[in-house]
Amino acid sequence: MGEEVQMCEFEGDEERVLEWEAGLPSVNDLMPLSQLLIPPELASAFIIKPEPCRSMVDVNRASQNTLSSLLGQSPELSLSNNFNFKSFTEERTRDPLDVEGDETDLTREGSDSRKLRRIDSGAEEADSALRPENCNDDLSARALKRPRLVWTPQLHKRFVDVVAHLGIKSAVPKTIMQLMNVEGLTRENVASHLQKYRLYLKRMQGLSSEGPSPSDHLFASTPVPPSLNESGGSGHGCNGGHVPMPIPMPYAPQMMPMPVLGMSHGHGHMGMPVGNTAAPHPYHGFESHPYNMVQQRDWSGTKFGYQRVVGNDK
DNA sequence: CAAATAATAT
DNA sequence: AATATTATTT
Numbered sequence: 124m125g126e127e128v129q130m131c132e133f134e135g136d137e138e139r140v141l142e143w144e145a146g147l148p149s150v151n152d153l154m155p156l157s158q159l160l161i162p163p164e165l166a167s168a169f170i171i172k173p174e175p176c177r178s179m180v181d182v183n184r185a186s187q188n189t190l191s192s193l194l195g196q197s198p199e200l201s202l203s204n205n206f207n208f209k210s211f212t213e214e215r216t217r218d219p220l221d222v223e224g225d226e227t228d229l230t231r232e233g234s235d236s237r238k239l240r241r242i243d244s245g246a247e248e249a250d251s252a253l254r255p256e257n258c259n260d261d262l263s264a265r266a267l268k269r270p271r272l273v274w275t276p277q278l279h280k281r282f283v284d285v286v287a288h289l290g291i292k293s294a295v296p297k298t299i300m301q302l303m304n305v306e307g308l309t310r311e312n313v314a315s316h317l318q319k320y321r322l323y324l325k326r327m328q329g330l331s332s333e334g335p336s337p338s339d340h341l342f343a344s345t346p347v348p349p350s351l352n353e354s355g356g357s358g359h360g361c362n363g364g365h366v367p368m369p370i371p372m373p374y375a376p377q378m379m380p381m382p383v384l385g386m387s388h389g390h391g392h393m394g395m396p397v398g399n400t401a402a403p404h405p406y407h408g409f410e411s412h413p414y415n416m417v418q419q420r421d422w423s424g425t426k427f428g429y430q431r432v433v434g435n436d437k
Numbered sequence: 438c439a440a441a442t443a444a445t446a447t
Numbered sequence: 448a449a450t451a452t453t454a455t456t457t
Contacts, residue, residue, distance in 0.1 A: 272450070273450090310440080310441095312453070314442080319450085
């Protein structure tokens with residue numbers, strides 16, 4: 124009977140995800156990019172032209188090509204490499220979460236382009252770049268500044284939905300944040316977005332018939348629910364004005380069933396945390412910690428996946 | 438004082 | 448332009 128490679132041992136092991144990067148070699152242990160995989164002699168013997176020294180830029184470019192081809196896009200025009208291969212060891216990945224299986228977009232991107240230093244060949248002495256700096260992310264882990272949030276269409280949709288249900292009157296950052304129920308989303312995040320959203324609405328009203336400016340990518344794509352009428356005012360209803368959570372439709376913490384695609388033939392997809400596919404949590408069902416309900420989803424076909432373990436609701 | 442909003446800053 | 452951060456106001 125056919126015997127294939129067993130590559131999945133899914134056990135109820137929650138910690139596994141966290142340990143994911145534990146066993147990985149540190150940047151320091153990795154073979155330097157400048158090092159040739161095939162000795163020149165051997166190479167010439169087989170008429171293999173020695174690989175040119177690869178730099179980080181080359182790797183990035185190659186990666187983009189790969190991704191692009193997978194996505195069916197033109198591999199070119201990728202002059203702007205946002206890909207940063209900073210060590211996962213120190214990089215604090217985060218997760219702008221999005222839920223809901225609708226819409227088509229998967230514009231998830233974590234583009235924090237930092238100074239992409241050029242590790243050029245010939246000067247591999249640049250190893251000095253490997254400063255044995257802070258290796259203890261354990262302690263500094265929390266106080267680290269979180270990467271800026273990217274309002275993906277999914278997130279925005281959620282945002283709009285909630286705002287709509289609340290009515291612009293009572294749609295305030297804190298409430299919105301709570302109803303959106305997105306891990307890691309802060310009040311500031313929402314406040315900022317709300318501010319912009321309001322400007323958008325205002326600007327829209329001024330224009331007679333609809334005409335979402337082409338620059339309003341996100342907003343334009345999301346049909347502004349006419350429910351933007353007031354509802355928080357007095358006289359309607361059931362509550363005088365405070366609306367802690369009367370909405371019958373708070374986004375429930377969803378758990379995504381990410382289809383375990385046969386990622387067999389795939390080539391190691393660069394640094395994407397593949398194994399963490401929403402493990403079949405051995406939910407003991409009683410730990411209703413506000414956290415832990417990692418709601419991630421859909422790394423499919425997308426560039427990278429981010430995950431943050433703890434959210435800070437407050 | 439906390440939260441919302443407006444105004445800036447990156 | 449998109450978010451973050453800070454300053455003011457409620």
